[in-house]
Amino acid sequence: MDLTEKQQQLFDYLQEYLEREGRAPSLRQSAESLGVSHNAVAQLITQLERKGVVEREGRYSRTIRILSPHTAAKAKMRVRELPIVGRVTAGLPMYAQQEWDGSVVVDGNLFPGNNLFCLRVQGESMQDAGILNGDLVVCEPRQYAENGEIVAVLIQGEEATVKRFFLGRDHIELRPENKKFTAVRYPFSEILVQGKVMGVIRSYDKR
Structure with missing residues (x-):
């Protein structure tokens, strides 16, 4: 586990306390035992959750579970951050670009695969x-x-679009x-396929 010194200290404390008492300590108990503030403990627990080594039932729940390395790895795999394509560079595949227009976090079980990317849809076609307009594919x-x-696809090396291919x-x-x-036909030389659409992330901001 790639933990900082403070994260490791809290993780070891939680693991020992859970094994001894069968329940998680309160923030006050943890803070007093480690000699830090309540806020510091809360932040460290959040950091341990993000690293996939502990799990809480809810944001403010006192129920904490220590994850085994195998379980932690699976938990980490559930969350993926995918880049959103911004400006398209002519002649360069979208997924090979270095400049992105932000990113989106998705469930890795819903979107498996390597090097996935997102493209924001414009229009109603x-x-x-x-x-729909504004959605991410x-x-x-x-x-x-x-x-x-x-x-x-890229059309003539510049315009990015999402359509059904024939x-x-x-x-x-x-x-x-x-x-x-209406459907549009293009010479082979004007079309560059970039990726197959695997799913849609709905945008509810239609302003």
């Missing part, structure tokens, strides 16, 4: 597929697509999921 990096898949004999057709919009 995919609303019938449940992808979670994408798995890919530079190919199967017919019918919803993918993130491969023709001499073109690629990008189809919207909204009857108000």
